[in-house]
Every structure is written in structure tokens, then in C-alpha cells.
Amino acid sequence: MKYVDFVDSTYKPKDSDLICTFTFEPNDVTLKEAAGAIAAESSIGTWTALTTEKPYVLKLAAHVFRLEGNVAKIAYPKELFEEGNMPNILSSVAGNVFGLKALRSLRLLDIEFSGDLIKGFRGPKYGIEGIRKILKIKDRPLVGTIIKPKLGLNSEDHAKVAFDAWSGGCDIVKDDENLSSQKFNDFEDRLHETLDARDRAQSVTGEKKVYMINITAESEIMLDRADLVVDHGGEYVMVDILTCGWSALQTLRKQDYKLVIHAHRAGHAAFTKNPLHGIAMRPIVEVARAIGVDQLHVGTVVGKMSETKPEVLENIDACKTEMHGLKQVMPVASGGIHPRLVPALLETFGKDVVIQAGGGIHGHPDGTKTGALAMRHAVDAALKGISLEEYAKTHPELRGALDTWKA
């Protein structure tokens, strides 16, 4: 089969097919040849005719069944893939194709898994509903903080900052994405001390508190760390899903721990940032949801990171839209967040969101506890439809935050 033979507008995708949407720019070939090259190289084709092709192979061909301008929709027969093997699926649909000379650029916009293919994966164990149950918070955004400075605090100071954040009003305390088990802050010490602080904060406040400790590591060490978290009464783990990789994430989810999986996406913008090339965040959400993360960073619109509102809305949609019965992933907004930005966040996210602020809490001039309280005030005000300026008149902690961060 030649590249162009993989384009067939008469092909009707089957319910069991996996569908990918790509946008691309051809390089010295026609749009049709370029689209065919994507379908060929990601299924059974190659650049030259083969003497080893067998008639029975052809039923596995992917088809470009829609080509509108430079957007191609490609259907892949489910038999192309190994059941439950995400790296295998991605090596086809998000593999060599990005490097083809025939394409000046290529961007994967969406992966629609069929019900048959989803069966091979576990999906979120808890999802939005399960998380709300654990935290006993029915209808407001969850408020989290990342301990700052992001690296360097010893485990004792780390736990102290965590206690302050929880006692001020944070529901969640999270490690930074690059904290794991460094000499300055050993994983097990930090786990003990921070869970102790959690217990004390729960006593003091009467609220449920959770700690998302970062277990990112080589797979076996990561499982050892998850075991420790279970043993010590933790309910959450955090994983840097992209620097760890899909195999390890599947391994973690496969153990079916009674642990909520918080997924950080450090590194995504290396391939998501250029709108013409790479992989959009939406397919990453779809892949992570299929494997089974419960919470996922999806951007902020406001803050220090660069995604646009349409992109973030796409990501939120992928977290929550119907997906063969999988639970919904809780979207997380993180990166340069402070109380003034909360109304805009709620406008984008609605109530189902973890609002995570690091600097925007620990940078409050009166310290972490006051910073956490200010953040809760901002959430309360936004939910009540009261302007932050108005609310700050009776809530000096919020006033302090608004005076610190003016935009």
C-alpha cells in the first residue's frame, strides 16, 4: 500500500476503532500524501513497496476517513494494539510520525479510545466523587498549597509549614514536583512528620486534611513509597506522570492501592506549547484518565503558566466528559495562583477544581496560616458572588493578600 492508499473518505469508523485527530503541515508533498503518511507509519505502512506484505495484514490498516484542510481524522482498528498497553498504543499513534520528513509539523489533538480499548485500563479509582467523599467537601473547590520554597526545606520545617497551611484553611498540602527523597529532606522522615502535622491540624480544625506526597522515582522504589504511605495512614500519592512515564504509572495503578493518585505534568510544555506541533494536552488528559489518575494539573489561564483559556477548557472537558463510564478526573489549577485570581479561576473551572497556591499562600506578608485563610476567604467570596474588595472589608487576611498581589 502506498501512503495515499491510507486515505479513504468512504471508510466508516467502527465503534471499536481508536480515533485520532491530527493537524499538520506537509513538506513538499500534497495534503493527501501527508495525511496518508501519518496513517501508514502509525499502522502497517512504510515508505516503499514490500515483498513481505500478506493479504491478511491489510485489515489492520488505519484509515484517514476525514481530511478537512490540514486536519485529519484517522481510525485505527483495535487489533493494532495490545490490550492495556498504553506505551504500545502511543508508540503507534504518537511515535515516529512526528519525525517524518513528509511533515513540516504535526500535532496530535485528540485520542478517542473505544470502549473495547478502554477495558484494558483501570481508569480513576476515586475520581471527583470519591475525592469529595474522602475530604467531606460537597460543593466547593478544594484549596491546596504546595510547600515552598519548592526545594530545600528540611522535613521538620516542611511539616511546620504544612501544619500552618492546614490550620489556616488548606484542605490539601502537596509536595513540589521536584521534591522526592533528597538528602536535605528524606522521603520517610517527611512522610512521618507531615502526616503527624496533618493529624494535629485535623484535631485543631475539625476538618479533614490530606497530604499529597511525591513518590516519583524508579518504578519499584515508587511502589515501596506508596506502600509506606498506606502503612502510615496516608490517602494520597503524587506522581510526575511525564518524567516517570506511562509504564510506571500503569504499574502504580495496577496495584489498586487505596490511594488517590495526584498527577503532576512537569515537562508537558516541551511538547504541548507550540500550537502547530507536538501533542496537545487533551490527549495527555485522556491517556492519564484511562490509566487512572484521580487528579491532574490542567493549567490556570491566569497565573505564571502560558496556556490559553480555550486550551484549559479543552483539558477540563477531557477530565469530565463521558468516557465509557470512567470516573471524572478532578482538574487542578496550579502555577502562580493567589487569592485575587480565584474568581477568574472559578469562572473557568466551576466548583470542581483543586485551587493550588504556593507562593500565593506562603508569600502572604503575615505568613502561611494567614495566607491559607485569605485563600479560603477568596473562595468563599467568589462562591457567594461577593467581590473580593467588598469581602476584604471584613476579612483583613484577604485584604493583606490583595495588597500584596495587585494583578
Next chain:
Amino acid sequence: MKYVDFVDSTYKPKDSDLICTFTFEPNDVTLKEAAGAIAAESSIGTWTALTTEKPYVLKLAAHVFRLEGNVAKIAYPKELFEEGNMPNILSSVAGNVFGLKALRSLRLLDIEFSGDLIKGFRGPKYGIEGIRKILKIKDRPLVGTIIKPKLGLNSEDHAKVAFDAWSGGCDIVKDDENLSSQKFNDFEDRLHETLDARDRAQSVTGEKKVYMINITAESEIMLDRADLVVDHGGEYVMVDILTCGWSALQTLRKQDYKLVIHAHRAGHAAFTKNPLHGIAMRPIVEVARAIGVDQLHVGTVVGKMSETKPEVLENIDACKTEMHGLKQVMPVASGGIHPRLVPALLETFGKDVVIQAGGGIHGHPDGTKTGALAMRHAVDAALKGISLEEYAKTHPELRGALDTWKA
């Protein structure tokens, strides 16, 4: 500390520091602020002043110690990282920084691991020297083929094509990157049948032959498959290192199997292709070498993939240059290769290369065996400094290949 405080041209990197080189374009900030933002966000800094900063944390700051135009060299104290935890290192130096609003684009060009940091990793078990010993080939390029069509052949036909390739002259037979254990070609069946074919090919030719079976999967399944390969007398495994991810690759290497690890980089071009943004291939080579792959795809210059000669030369250099005593990684050239391209390949690679041709062998009009022989002729001719046209006068198999692929 403010972003600009992370720029310090008087800082002298220590031997133990990890050094990264980035190129970037600022977004509405100065070059210095942008460079400082990279160092800050990838070490201990954030976007706002903190009340939780402790004096003892400051010694962990990364420093931009050289800023020339839009190229920054940043030194990271080794204490920032967990020993032997590659995802942890990458979550810092190749993590959130790509998504910062302060940067229009950011590209990681190089990671120089210090000797102290390399100690946490295993490096290649075999490397070029070990591979040459196994294959008993001292001073010529290795000739490999990828079984084609890339997906769809059943295990019996797969093994038949493998036998033909080996008996024609291939040293190596490799699975395609998206073949794992699909229903049409079960992993264990394929392993048995193809290793049987290997044994027969060794008897017939008197040459050593190896089979690189693709074990890409969730980590535990990947280890099970590696065990099977060992049990059945295989000497090689193949892994799609980017779709699997670094945690799983570390897990595999940690077992210290008597297996050569062949690393495929499916998906790399999603972040390597744009010269202004993402991660260059060189740091990927450095990371994979530190963890311990033995062979790695590094581009072709010629063929169907898009990397330029300077890029491929960079990659080869990273495979082979001195790196704290680690063994050298064998570079692999793969993607649209056929006999006519061999002299150009040798000019780029020298003799230390696996020349892998799929379509360029199985597309030979007289079939796989003849195609393999033609490829060996091309290598012999190039090594002898005889033009292919000249050599083809007495080698009709090569003539057939040259007549099939004219450029």
C-alpha cells in the same frame, strides 16, 4: 530571591554540579529575567517573595553562570537531586520551565551530569565493545532489519521473514516499535519461533545472529518479558524508552539482566523537532546513556526522517564522548534506509553504527534474503572505498537494490 538573583556571572560551577544549556526567547521580560526564571523555577525559586524561605535553603540555588545572547548555562548543586532518580532530575531541569509565560520558547540543549550524579546510575552494561564481542564483529557496521510490514504478520510469517533476513546477511533482526503482544502476533509465540529461526540461521551461515524483541509494556509485564527472553536464550531486548518512560527504563536496567538493551525513541520528535523549543535529542541520549541503554536510535540524515547532519553528529557524539567512564552507546541509524544510502551513512557515523533497513531490505524485488545480501554488499563496498555502481557490476543483488531505489 527574585528571578534576576539567580543570574550570577561570578559563580564558578563546582565539579559536582549538574550543568544545563538552554536557548530561549523571553516574553515581555529581559533576557536576564527570563534566564533567571529558568534557574529559579528549576531549583528553589518562585514568582513571589516567601515568608517560609530559610537561610539554609539558599545554598541549593541554581545559578545562571553564563548568559550569551539567548543561550544560558545553568549550574545546579547536586544536592538538589535525589541520587539515581532520573525522573526527579528531569522534573527539575526539564519540567515546569517549558510552560512559563515569561518564555516565548525554551529549548534544553544539553545536560552535563557530574561524576557524583552519574554514580547513581548504571550506564550501559555492554556498550559498543560488549556488543561487538557478542556479535563477533570487530570492525564493520552491524546490519539489521526491522521486520515489515511493521504490524500484522503472524508469528510464523514473522519468523520466516527473520530467517530470510539473517540468512541473507543481516546480523540483527528487530521488531517494529509498535509490535508488542497483539492478538495477531503473541509475544511468547514470536519469541519462540523467531529464536528458533535465529538458531537455524546461525547454523546455515556460521555467523552470530541476534534478535531484538520488543518488550515495551507496563513495567512488571516488561520484566516478565525480559525474563522470558533470558530463559529462551535471547541476548537482546528492545524498549520504546519514551513511551515507556524513564522510571520503567531504570527498573529494567536495575535488574542487571544479561541482555543488551536496544532503545527506540518513538515519539521524540514531538519535542525535538522544533529547533527553538522543547528538548534536543542530545540530552535524551545523555539521559538514556546514564540509565544504561546499549544501543540507541540517533537519526539518519538520509532516509525518511527529518534530522539534519549537525543534529545527528551531536547525537553520535553524546553516545561516544567521555562521560565519567560510562561505556559508549552504539548509535543506530534507522528510518527509510536502503543500500544506496550506505556510503553517506558511513560518512556520518563511521563504523560504529547499526544500519537498520526495513523497507530497504524487504522491498528488494527479489525478496528479503536478496535484500539483506544487497545491504551487506553495500557495506562491503563502502568499507573498501569502491563505488556502489562499480561494486554492483559483480554483485547483481546490489544492482537490483540500486535499480529499485534511485535516490
